[in-house]
Amino acid sequence: MDFYPRPQFERKAWLDLDGPWSFDFDDQRIGIKHKWYETHDYSKEITVPFVYQSEESGINSQDIHDCVWYNKMIILEEVDAPRILLHFGASDYYTQVWVNGQYCGDHKGGHTPFSFDISNQIQEDRQLKIDVCVTDYSYDEHLPRGKQNFKGKSEGIFYTGTTGIWQTVWLEFTEKDxxxxxxxxxxxxxxxxxxxxxxxxxxxxxxxxxxxxxxxxxxxxxxxxxxxxxxxxxxxxxxxxxxxxxxxxxxxxxxxxxxxxxxxxxxxxxxxxxxxGMRTVSIEHQLICLNHMPFYTKSVLYQGYYPNSLMTAKSDAEIKKDVELIKQMGFNSVRLHQKYENPRFLYWCDKLGLVVWGEAPNAYSFSRRSVEELLQEWQQAMKRDFNHPSICVWLPLNESWGVPKIKNSVVEQSFANTMYYLTKALDPTRLVLSNDGWEHTISDICTIHDYDADIEKLKERYTSVSAVLEGPQGRRIYVGDYSYDEEPMILSEFGGIAFEETNEDNASWGYSGASTSKEFEEKVLTIISTIQASELLQGYCYTQFNDLEQEVNGLLTMEREPKLALELLAKINQMK
The missing domain is CATH 2.60.40.10 (Immunoglobulins)
Structure with missing residues (x-):
């Protein structure tokens, strides 16, 4: 790893543990019973922090293995610190850790960081034996899993799953104070x-x-x-x-x-x-403002999947390049979709200048457990990312995922309100949504998702508040007793035009399509300029930055090759 993993809180004394680890599947769930954390003959090697489902891991298997073990042996020859912390950037989903055969603790949640003080586990010979057991639940719809598939295979808008360690593991050394x-x-x-x-x-x-x-x-x-x-x-x-x-x-x-x-x-x-960073986000006179001046949002949807490595970037340079490409396209904002992004991505948004909408990975079913686990991760993510000036909007729920009956369920409406008010209580400095796209309860912004490809219908719809509130996706924008109260409107998902040079996969798809690169370019530029012309809207978010597995509606391919002239896209974006 060529970067410090926590850019908002950096110390000089640390040690990167990414790289080769011993590894095994534990499909029979016998590892704890047989005390693999004491001794075990591991049969495989994996490259951390890449999950076994990815090529970069060195294993590249898409079979379901919901219990996996890791082992790392190191000697701290030149380290003399009274306090040693073992950090995990993220591990999906339930992680248990042993050091030198002693249990350190556990963490539940697939997307947020955690650490253990292992000072008392260090032996006189300074040898460190780290064993990690991670249990995932690939078919569980109650977990806040985001875009990871829950049917055992990648299809539609759901992609290859992530099991185990997928962000950096590292040691940090401090004094007792x-x-x-x-x-x-x-x-x-x-x-x-x-x-x-x-x-x-x-x-x-x-x-x-x-x-x-x-x-x-x-x-x-x-x-x-x-x-x-x-x-x-x-x-x-x-x-x-x-x-x-x-x-x-x-x-x-x-x-x-x-x-x-x-x-x-x-x-x-x-x-x-x-x-x-010194900045203020506010709504003033029904206008979204940044530093007390009207801010027109020109955003792109970003899902944070990388070629051959899934949700984990291969380098800091790869992360930085994505932020640079978004700015090169003329966008001033990015909506992180169904993923708590690597802090290094947020660092480059801070550094290079890109407004961020921070979004939670959602569950797909509603239950007491899904509520508890989403709430837990959401608070951890907000605490981790609070200091990034680029984050201007918090978005805990998307398209009624995890609250599928919110239209008629007072309980699910109450949960959406809880997420809104809790977020406001923890962070009064940013704008907050209850449920992005449709079926809002209380939100600072009225956001709409609309994948209609008919340009004339779009022109007509976004000249009338009443037409918008009917809900272009067949779902009303507000539910129950909640209604529009002149909140700023943003079209937070649209476009989704599919195009690929070689269409050999019948499963490839988008929300609409183009058959040639010229047609794709024309459709993208036309639909953006059409949305810009609406006097109702204070911004938009185009779907999406890059292709993802079978979903080929990106402005770039999965490998980040442009599908249209980026200078033309930038010119259109900069017209508003």
Missing amino acids: YIDSVCYIPDTVENTVNISTEVQAPTNAKLGIRIYRGNEVIVDSTSIIKGHSMTVDFEIPDFNDHHYGYWWSPEHPNLYDVELVLLVNEQEVDRVTSYF
Whole structure:
């Protein structure tokens, strides 16, 4: 791995554990009973963090194996730290971990990070034996699984499954006193930033905070920590009398670097580097605003699947290239679809300037368990991603997935409201939807999904609020006693035009189609310009960035080869 896996909270002392691990399937579920975590003759090798279903893993099997084991042996010869953390970026779905035969703990959820303090498991010889058992549930419709298929095979809009470790595994080394977390809340009205930190340290500890704008130090403060947390507001000085120029936006993705230093008895014991962006997301006079100015959303749907490696990028450069391509197409936003994306993707959106809609992977059936597990992962993801200035919209539910009876079910409507209000309580700084696409309860934005390919019908529909609210997909936009109250409207899914040069697979599909590259280009440009012409809409999200397995309605192929002239697409996007 060529990058630090947690860009918002970075330390120098860490060790990448990606690469070859020993591996086995455990279809009989005997590994724990037979104590494989103590001794086991592993028969396979896998390349972490790629799942066994992918080519990059070295195994490349699409058979269902819902229990898998990993083993890694290392020696920490040059490490002398009192606290050692074992981190997992993500592992799907239920993960149990042993170090040197001792149980460390478990984690439930397929998309969010977790870690264990393994300091007490380290032996005198500094040898580290890590064993991991991951249990998946490939056919369970109650898990928040996103676009992973639940019928045993990839078909339609559902793709090859993910089982086991699929994001970076790494060790981190700290002293016994350390900085635990940091949270930034920018205020562009008062031109201040609120910084909250949590630490594990004695009562006489101090925390130094230094904020940089480029190479210029604009804040240098040291304070005594009372208890285990500290909250402080810092004024951000104007920059050449035009601080607007140093707020974060897609056109000007300005970031402030931060250095946090923990001092115990005046000695430095921990140092973390981080960053934030000054920006405000709001609705003002029924207009979506970024930094108090109207913001017209020009977005593309992004599902985060990569050739030969499924949900895991092969390098940081591959992640960065996708963000660059989205901007090259003239989009100013990206909607992450049914996936909590790798933090490095969010980092490049922060760095290069791309507004993000953060979306939860949903379940497909409603139950007490599906509610509990979605809520758990959603809160973990929000905590992980809170500090990224690029994220401007939270989207916990999509197209009534996981709430299939929401039209008539008060219980499911209550759950959608719960997700809305919980998200607002945890993060009042961003816009929130209850249920993207249709069947809204309470949402800050009225979003619509419409894959009609008839240009004349689209022109007519998006000149009338009443026509829109009928629901172009055969589902009303609001349910129950909920109704439209002049919220900003965005067409958050449309297009989906299928085209591939060699159509040898009868299973390939899209929502509509084109038979030649010229026809595809014309249809894409025409449908975008048609939507732009609507005075009702404050933006759009085109489906989609790239082809995915049998779904060939991307602007790019799965390998990221353009299917139309990107400069023409950019020109159309930039007309609004």
